[in-house]
Amino acid sequence: MKKLFALCATLLLSLSAYAAIEVYDFETLEQEEQFQELNQTLRCPKCQNNTIGDSNAELAQDLRQKVYEMTKEGQSKQDIIDYMIARYGNFVTYNPPLTIATSILWLGPLVVIVLGFGLIVVRSKKTPKVAEKTQEWDEDKEARLQKLLDEESERKENK
Structure with a gap:
């Protein structure tokens, strides 16, 4: 029984290894800053209102990897944004032109x-x-109204 419990516990703990955190290595601080900025400014096409840095969708992971590769190659921020717009349309940016x-x-x-x-x-x-x-209120209407009011008051007095 103890061996079965130990085996189950080991299997459960090993599943957490699949929840790995993505680590990206950069040659310069500028590349890392550019990568982080693009992660927060590019929108995930699948998630609608999440950045690619905030999304866990497979498409967002692919976009992060592509941004990483292009940043490592030394491409500028605008070149990467232009590539993403050409591939996914203006929706990929939060401020479309x-x-x-x-x-x-x-x-x-x-x-x-x-x-x-x-x-x-x-x-x-x-x-x-x-x-x-x-x-428009003329004297004729006023006289008719007064006559109706007088008749009504007479009826009340007669009752």
Whole structure:
């Protein structure tokens, strides 16, 4: 029984070896800083809103490895970002550039605000005209109202 328990414990402890932490060796401090910065600025295409440094997806691991290789080769930060954009599109960056394809994302909210404000202005200009028509009160209407009120008060007195 003790041997079985020891065997199970050993197997369970050996499974933790698969949860390895990725360690990257760099020749210079600048390369390491560039790698860390790119890990925090490039978005994982699979995870939607995680950086490749924060994501555990296989795609993010592959992207981290590619960034590491390109950094070790001495490529600049912009070269690596351009490679990722060419391969995965503008989505891989958190600040996509203003292009025809992304203009709706950049200008859409502004258009909605301008149209909404314009609609409010147009409707507010129409409202006073309606109010003027309802405020027309002449002597004839006043006399009819007074007559109705008098009749009502007489009915109450007769009861």
